[in-house]
Amino acid sequence: MKHWSGFNIASVAVGLAFLYLPITILVIYSFNASRLVTVWGGFSTHWYGELFHNQGLMDAAWVTIRVALLSASVTTVLGTMAAVVLNRFHRFPGRLLFSGMVAAPMVMPDVILGLSLLLLFVSLDLDRGFWTVVLAHITCTMCFVTVVVQSRLVSFDRSLEEAAQDLGCPPWKAFFLVTLPVIWPAVAAGWMLTFTLSLDDLVIASFTSGPGATTLPMKIYSQVRLGVTPEINAVCTILIAIVSLGVVVAALVNRRQEQRRARDERLAAQ
Amino acid sequence: MTAVPDNSPGQRTRRRPSRLSRGFVVAVPYLWLLFFFLLPFLIVFKISFSQTAIAQPPYLPVIGLADLVSGGWTKLRQLTIDNYTWIAGDPLYVKAYLSSLRMAAISTALALLVGYPVAYGIARAPRSIRSLLVMLTILPFWTSFLIRVYAWIGILKNEGLLNQLLLWLGVIAQPLTILNTDVAIYIGIVYSYLPFMILPIYASLERMDHRLVEAANDLGCPPTRAFWAITFPLSLPGVLAGIFLVFIPAVGEFVIPDLLGGSSTLMIGKTLWDEFFSNRDWPVSSAVAVVLLMVLVIPIMIFQRLQARQEGAV
Structure with missing residues (x-):
């Protein structure tokens, strides 16, 4: 059965349509001239202009971007360390607890994570705001970097690193000069994943944020509760555009690298 | 030398x-x-x-x-178990736990029904476009969860696009009330978590040796029977992973029931949120969280065991 049957094509088409239609409609309606969200009143970029005059929204966007940049960067370092630990160090006291703690936030409901972190910050008497959201996001997204990097480390040929060490390279230097360049795409993917997760998060930020540190999802949420508005459609469209662009560029870069690696390997084999 | x-x-x-x-x-x-x-x-x-x-x-x-x-x-000595007896005694909480489990189970079943054919279709697609299809499945996952749920409000509203379309087609005479009902929550959960169902099933179907099915067909086995006798059992690890990946987060979901569900919808994630933000009762919301965690521990443990066995088998 080499051919792709009609039924298979149809189910893939219907599945993808289901995944993309709502987003597409949202994007189209962000260019609607009418204030009524369900009536088409002609093409307009009016709401995008409006957006840049909405100071509250712009402040929230700025807070969100800073939170996401900072937390994604710290998370990537911590998550990569955790991946190395799980991949390389098979015996140390409390390994079971460690692997459990790394995996747990991935399946834990956001409301529980948010509540528990808030209660920690309260008992530490920390003022809630920008930094508490950053700390919370680092903790809750670390597992994703670990999973992505760990799956790459599994297929990494350790003899490369050992060769460097045999030649007298210190282990940490071997990691940075040999291992890291090879697993780099996974690390970058982990960074991007946590960046977008932080950009999107509503529940954990709502629990751990304080006055003066309203993130964009919190702002969007409070507006959405009042109803669908063209401005929100416009904000969402911009966010979707940024994220899609990032993902597509990352995928293309990744593919170029793979192709180059395949070519290098072919040349080396000759 | x-x-x-x-x-x-x-x-x-x-x-x-x-x-x-x-x-x-x-x-x-x-x-x-x-x-x-x-x-x-x-x-x-x-x-x-x-x-x-x-x-x-x-x-x-x-x-x-x-x-x-x-x-x-x-x-x-001031510590008490009052909060737990309060939760156990108030039908609201008990109902919220049970209805969360029920709604998560129904949504998971629906996600499997929608996701399996898609995963199967991708696995059977020509190799050249397979990775593109997988990427297209993952891409929506990268866009904001909140935005994707929000997008459905405009579609499901009484005067929304779905009702307009159905009225125009003449399928219905009156607009259907979908938003603020349980149906809207099912749609929201299936939509948001569909990639988590498709990807593991696809992974196990892709690994499968398709010659097995061809052999069965050559020996006169009808395709439907070959599917249930060979393909489905071999894809079971992916199906199980998908079920847990959808079910576990769906139980504690907050955004979907809050935005798409109605005031009568009871889901425990929303109850916890309200208890904390509206009633400001921290001890009771903590107790709700502890019980929710205990409810989820069993499926989480089963899931981890399955994953560990999978890794051991490879």
Whole structure:
């Protein structure tokens, strides 16, 4: 059965349509001239202009971007360390607890994570705001970097690193000069994943944020509760555009690298 | 001739990571998780046994480090299980737990029904476009969860696009009320978590040796029977992974029931949120969280066991 049957094509088409239609409609309606969200009143970029005059929204966007940049960067370092630990160090006291703690936030409901972190910050008497959201996001997204990097480390040929060490390279230097360049795409993917997760998060930020540190999802949420508005459609469209662009560029870069690696390997084999 | 390096064990110069650097690499993420993940849970656990108080923080007793050292018996005696008896006695909470489990189960079943054919279709697609299809499945996952749920409000509203389309087609005479009902929640959960169902099923179908099915067909087995006898059992690990990946987060979901569900919808994630933000009852919301965690521990453990067995089998 080499051919792709009609039924298979149809189910893939219907599945993808289901995944993309709502987003597409949202994007189209962000260019609607009418204030009524369900009536088409002609093409307009009016709401995008409006957006840049909405100071509250712009402040929230700025807070969100800073939170996401900072937390994604710290998370990537911590998550990569955790991946190395799980991949390389098979015996140390409390390994079971460690692997459990790394995996747990991935399946834990956001409301529980948010509540528990808030209660920690309260008992530490920390003022809630920008930094508490950053700390919370680092903790809750670390597992994703670990999973992505760990799956790459599994297929990494350790003899490369050992060769460097045999030649007298210190282990940490071997990691940075040999291992890291090879697993780099996974690390970058982990960074991007946590960046977008932080950009999107509503529940954990709502629990751990304080006055003066309203993130964009919190702002969007409070507006959405009042109803669908063209401005929100416009904000969402911009966010979707940024994220899609990032993902597509990352995928293309990744593919170029793979192709180059395949070519290098072919040349080396000759 | 160049000198050949001596590789006898005694002459080895390989530099192994020192105890100190190993310890550092382990300690940093370990301490972080102990402090920001485990400790908060212990605090939630403790506060779930505290009494509600009109104070800042709004619970009693507040046990400090000094109390732990000096025993602090008078304070420890203030701990109660009242919050748990309150939850068990109030039908609202019991109903919310049960209806969360029920709604998550129904949504998971629907996601499987929608996701399996898609995963199967992708696995059977020509190799050249397969990775593109997988990427297209993952891409929506990268866009904001909140935005994707929000997008459905405009579609499902009474005067929304779905009703307009159905009225125009003449399928219905009156607009259907979908938004603010359980149906909207099912749609929202299936839509948001569909990639989690498709990807593991696709992964196990892709690994499968399709010649098995061809052999069965050659021997006269009808395609439907070959599917249930060969393909489906072989894709079962992916199906199970998909079921847990959708079910577990769906139980504690907050955004979907809040935006798409109605006022009569009971889901525990929303109950916890309201208890915390509207009623400001921290001890009761902590107790709700502890019970939710206990409810989820069983499926989480089964899932971890399945994953571990999978990794062992490969």
